[in-house]
Amino acid sequence: MRAASSVLACAALLLTQGAGFADNRTLTDQNGRNLSVPEKVDRIASLVIPGASMVLTLDRGSDRLVGIHPTVRDDIKHGLLADLFPAIRDVPANMAGDGFAPNTEALLNARPDLVLQWGDKGENIIRPIETMGLTVLTLKYGQTDYVATWLRLIGQASGRAERAEALASWIERERDALRAQFAALPENERPRVLYLYRYHGGLQVAGAGTNMDFDIQLAGGVNVAAKTRGNAAVSREQIIAWNPDVILLSNFDAQLTPDDLRKDPILSATRAVRDNRLYKLPRGVFLWDPPSQETPLAWRWLAGMLHPRLYPLNGFRAQLRDTYTELYGQPASEADIDRILHVALNASSSGYAALQGAAQ
Amino acid sequence: MLKVSGLGIRYADWILRGLDFTLGAGEVMAILGPNGRGKSSLMRAIAGLTRPDEGRVECAGDIAYVPQFITPGFDMSALDLVLTGRSRQVGWMGSPGARDREIARDCLRRLDIERFAQRGINHLSGGERQLVLIARALASGCHLMLLDEPASALDFHNQAIILDVMRELAQSDGMTVVFTTHAPQHALEIANRTLLLHDARDFAYGPTPETVTSAQLSRLYHLPIRRLSLDEDGHRIETAIPLYHAIARRAATGDTRA
Amino acid sequence: MSLSGGRGLLAPRHGLWLLGLGLPLGLLLALGVGRFEIPLRNTLGILLSQLIPLEPWWSDIEERLVTWGRLPRVLLAALIGAGLAVAGAALQGLFRNPLADPQLIGVSAGAACGGVLAILLDGSGTLLVVLALIGGLGALYFVRWLAGSGGGESVLTLILAGVVVSAVFGALVALAKFVADPQNQLPTIVFWLMGSLAGADYPRLLLGAVATSIGLFMLWLIRFQLHVMSLGEDDARALGLPVTRVRTLALIAVALITAASVAVCGVIGWVGLVIPHLTRLLFGAHFAAFIPLTALLGALYLVGVDTLARSLSDAEIPLGALTALVGAPMFAYLLRRLRRPEGA
Numbered sequence: 001m002r003a004a005s006s007v008l009a010c011a012a013l014l015l016t017q018g019a020g021f022a023d024n025r026t027l028t029d030q031n032g033r034n035l036s037v038p039e040k041v042d043r044i045a046s047l048v049i050p051g052a053s054m055v056l057t058l059d060r061g062s063d064r065l066v067g068i069h070p071t072v073r074d075d076i077k078h079g080l081l082a083d084l085f086p087a088i089r090d091v092p093a094n095m096a097g098d099g100f101a102p103n104t105e106a107l108l109n110a111r112p113d114l115v116l117q118w119g120d121k122g123e124n125i126i127r128p129i130e131t132m133g134l135t136v137l138t139l140k141y142g143q144t145d146y147v148a149t150w151l152r153l154i155g156q157a158s159g160r161a162e163r164a165e166a167l168a169s170w171i172e173r174e175r176d177a178l179r180a181q182f183a184a185l186p187e188n189e190r191p192r193v194l195y196l197y198r199y200h201g202g203l204q205v206a207g208a209g210t211n212m213d214f215d216i217q218l219a220g221g222v223n224v225a226a227k228t229r230g231n232a233a234v235s236r237e238q239i240i241a242w243n244p245d246v247i248l249l250s251n252f253d254a255q256l257t258p259d260d261l262r263k264d265p266i267l268s269a270t271r272a273v274r275d276n277r278l279y280k281l282p283r284g285v286f287l288w289d290p291p292s293q294e295t296p297l298a299w300r301w302l303a304g305m306l307h308p309r310l311y312p313l314n315g316f317r318a319q320l321r322d323t324y325t326e327l328y329g330q331p332a333s334e335a336d337i338d339r340i341l342h343v344a345l346n347a348s349s350s351g352y353a354a355l356q357g358a359a360q
Numbered sequence: 361m362l363k364v365s366g367l368g369i370r371y372a373d374w375i376l377r378g379l380d381f382t383l384g385a386g387e388v389m390a391i392l393g394p395n396g397r398g399k400s401s402l403m404r405a406i407a408g409l410t411r412p413d414e415g416r417v418e419c420a421g422d423i424a425y426v427p428q429f430i431t432p433g434f435d436m437s438a439l440d441l442v443l444t445g446r447s448r449q450v451g452w453m454g455s456p457g458a459r460d461r462e463i464a465r466d467c468l469r470r471l472d473i474e475r476f477a478q479r480g481i482n483h484l485s486g487g488e489r490q491l492v493l494i495a496r497a498l499a500s501g502c503h504l505m506l507l508d509e510p511a512s513a514l515d516f517h518n519q520a521i522i523l524d525v526m527r528e529l530a531q532s533d534g535m536t537v538v539f540t541t542h543a544p545q546h547a548l549e550i551a552n553r554t555l556l557l558h559d560a561r562d563f564a565y566g567p568t569p570e571t572v573t574s575a576q577l578s579r580l581y582h583l584p585i586r587r588l589s590l591d592e593d594g595h596r597i598e599t600a601i602p603l604y605h606a607i608a609r610r611a612a613t614g615d616t617r618a
Numbered sequence: 619m620s621l622s623g624g625r626g627l628l629a630p631r632h633g634l635w636l637l638g639l640g641l642p643l644g645l646l647l648a649l650g651v652g653r654f655e656i657p658l659r660n661t662l663g664i665l666l667s668q669l670i671p672l673e674p675w676w677s678d679i680e681e682r683l684v685t686w687g688r689l690p691r692v693l694l695a696a697l698i699g700a701g702l703a704v705a706g707a708a709l710q711g712l713f714r715n716p717l718a719d720p721q722l723i724g725v726s727a728g729a730a731c732g733g734v735l736a737i738l739l740d741g742s743g744t745l746l747v748v749l750a751l752i753g754g755l756g757a758l759y760f761v762r763w764l765a766g767s768g769g770g771e772s773v774l775t776l777i778l779a780g781v782v783v784s785a786v787f788g789a790l791v792a793l794a795k796f797v798a799d800p801q802n803q804l805p806t807i808v809f810w811l812m813g814s815l816a817g818a819d820y821p822r823l824l825l826g827a828v829a830t831s832i833g834l835f836m837l838w839l840i841r842f843q844l845h846v847m848s849l850g851e852d853d854a855r856a857l858g859l860p861v862t863r864v865r866t867l868a869l870i871a872v873a874l875i876t877a878a879s880v881a882v883c884g885v886i887g888w889v890g891l892v893i894p895h896l897t898r899l900l901f902g903a904h905f906a907a908f909i910p911l912t913a914l915l916g917a918l919y920l921v922g923v924d925t926l927a928r929s930l931s932d933a934e935i936p937l938g939a940l941t942a943l944v945g946a947p948m949f950a951y952l953l954r955r956l957r958r959p960e961g962a
Contacts, residue, residue: 070800071800071801074799074801074802098796198805198806198809200806201737201805201806201809201810201817202806202809202810202814202816202817203816204805204809207932207933225932227931227932228931228932228933229933232932232933232934233809233814233816233933233934233936234932234933234934235652235653235687235816235928235934236683236687236816237652237653237654237683237687237688237928238653238654238932238933238934240653240654240679240683240687241652241653241654241655252801252802252805253802254801254802255802265682265686266682266683266686266687269678269679269682
């Protein structure tokens with residue numbers, strides 16, 4: 001009798017929903033929302049910028065991506081994304097507007113089984129998607145090591161839990177190893193680092209609470225701009241007053257090169273310029289500035305730049321090639337690696353000789 | 361000095377048409393008419409501020425226009441206001457020189473208001489402000505001065521001062537003066553000639569004693585007005601008195617005649 | 619004491635002395651202040667060494683900071699402050715509206731639109747400056763055309779045309795933000811529109827100095843005519859002033875000053891609104907000294923506010939926000955005084 005009634009109930013649900021209720025999986029996303037995801041996820045739309053490359057990593061291909069954030073076009077233009085995954089060029093990028101506001105009609109057109117959206121920017125960018133009956137997985141932005149959580153959640157929601165877990169725990173192991181490495185480092189041996197977020201069109205630096213602030217500390221450095229918050233506008237004079245040992249140049253200001261600082265009448269007086277410790281951050285399939293599956297590589301690279309003696313980057317190119325094989329199923333060529341590491345731009349910076357390819 | 365021929369002004373309809381008059385140098389002319397009859401429009405046309413729709417205005421000298429009020433964007437001293445009278449001489453750039461300042465001060469002195477020179481014009485009484493505006497017109501070196509209701513908002517004492525100034529300017533400077541007013545007694549007091557604007561095409565113009573009569577005034581204002589002569593210390597004073605109560609009585613009896 | 623009186627708290631002559639001496643002092647003080655501590659005697663030495671040969675007792679970096687960093691920035695702040703204040707004063711006289719400001723007649727919006735276009739075209743600093751100027755003057759032309767470029771235009775149609783033109787250029791800026799590359803161009807646009815003197819350097823100073831000086835000189839030439847215009851167009855015309863010519867000249871000067879300031883440091887509001895009123899309050903409205911006094915006070919004000927913006931905290935405080943924050947309460951105070959019955 002009881003069995004019969006539950007069969008009836010199931011049948012009724014099948015009729016009304018058209019999809020198998022019993023086949024759904026439930027999980028809790030980063031906002032603590034419980035959601036039920038179809039067992040078979042074939043189509044994923046990501047309104048979060050790094051979502052695209054994480055799905056690519058889990059799948060080693062772009063087949064399941066049906067929507068990406070327009071900013072990912074930048075990685076196609078400047079980075080290696082389209083070299084490794086040419087099909088990404090055809091994925092629509094019309095579903096996220098200003099401030100990640102969803103374009104629900106474009107989203108419905110893409111018929112996604114799963115939508116990735118930020119969970120820390122208010123309900124207004126989530127609710128319209130849910131109203132359309134789509135399943136939304138929310139991620140939170142803020143700390144670089146959230147990337148491990150993102151991978152786990154996307155993996156669980158899209159049926160790649162095992163691979164996601166392997167990648168996530170690799171990221172956490174790398175993080176813990178670096179933490180251990182520099183835990184006992186006295187304050188006076190930590191280089192004072194500035195991350196120059198923007199140079200052209202107004203100086204901005206990464207203050208407290210940014211990913212780069214986290215990364216600099218993890219790699220055994222001190223963020224000189226820690227008294228500011230977020231991406232802060234500062235004067236040249238403030239940078240002189242900080243007098244950083246190392247200046248990291250962001251990829252968000254694509255035109256920014258070490259030579260800009262060498263030619264700047266004021267900033268050229270910083271210790272970082274005098275000692276030639278200016279580094280354009282590398283850029284692979286994804287930028288190395290914000291968190292992504294390539295973040296462990298970014299951490300190692302940064303530690304190597306900050307501590308050339310304590311943390312020599314011998315064999316980093318080989319590591320990078322192997323990691324790419326593991327992440328994307330295809331190795332990076334020597335020329336790719338030169339591009340990723342901005343070898344040409346950073347050639348004259350202190351310590352970069354160790355990262356030069358055999359050919360040079 | 362001033363010759364107006366065939367003058368016509370229209371907005372939707374003609375408010376004035378076919379107006380002719382001439383005025384000689386040193387003469388004082390009063391313009392009387394009910395509200396909305398076109399006194400101010402006529403003054404603006406004579407001043408050249410608006411182009412008449414018909415006819416011509418000819419004047420053998422510079423004209424200055426004294427508005428009833430001015431509303432400056434910001435307060436300024438009386439002297440600075442009088443200096444603006446020198447605009448024509450200063451031109452479209454540059455600043456008034458020492459001579460312009462001297463003339464401005466002279467004009468204030470002339471009207472016995474030099475003590476106001478540094479006072480803000482928003483801090484002057486209505487009569488004082490009117491004198492400053494006349495001083496400004498004087499500073500422009502004009503030959504014909506047009507005054508729009510110069511005494512309307514003033515008390516009797518100040519009315520007397522303004523009337524005296526206008527008469528004095530005409531008599532000792534040979535200034536031609538044209539002013540509008542609602543007070544027939546002002547016309548009778550100082551004007552050689554008076555223009556009455558009865559209707560768009562209906563005017564009366566001539567020497568004041570013959571023009572400003574009981575009959576003409578009663579017709580002009582649709583109210584019985586009596587002209588009176590008084591003997592005051594051997595002087596003959598001409599004035600006019602409106603019989604205000606006539607309106608109330610007319611309403612009571614149903615009489616619609618003027 | 620009265621705000622609207624012909625006289626202020628101080629005689630204009632004393633005001634000229636006070637501000638004439640105060641400005642160089644203020645500039646010196648501003649040059650001595652910053653996030654990097656430089657002893658005042660070193661700052662003075664560095665400045666003097668530009669004029670006479672001196673054996674340096676200061677460090678190389680101090681010299682670079684003062685000559686390449688603070689000096690162009692402080693001078694630019696002074697110029698822009700003077701320019702915007704006088705431009706506001708001219709418009710207030712012209713329109714007899716105490717709320718008139720360069721933003722009112724659409725010039726700021728036009729200049730901002732030109733500058734944003736330059737950023738979209740990945741233009742250099744020079745292109746930005748040139749397009750901002752073209753945008754500002756274009757907006758002015760557009761406004762004059764809308765208002766009827768003959769002699770008959772009235773203040774009201776001019777202001778309405780300014781509203782329309784501001785709306786159009788504002789919409790174009792919003793559209794430009796929409797098509798801008800969100801990672802590279804959009805942050806630049808947002809930063810620039812916010813208004814900042816952080817990008818001050820000698821090329822910008824030169825451009826700001828040339829355009830602002832020409833504009834200021836033009837307005838100084840017609841100071842008496844602007845005084846007459848403040849009585850109203852009708853009265854000015856009756857006094858024999860060539861109203862249209864004076865207004866055209868004043869508007870061109872205002873556009874030049876505004877566009878140059880937008881080009882070199884983005885949109886900075888409230889200076890043109892607050893300073894002329896403050897000048898009147900302090901020194902009265904005597905026209906002969908009004909423009910120099912307004913210029914000096916505006917220069918001092920923006921130098922002061924910008925010094926706060928760059929030296930209060932590690933991060934720069936947005937200058938536009940600070941001028942509004944200082945300006946709005948000051949204006950509210952002035953407004954309450956203005957509302958008192960006149961002549962009472």
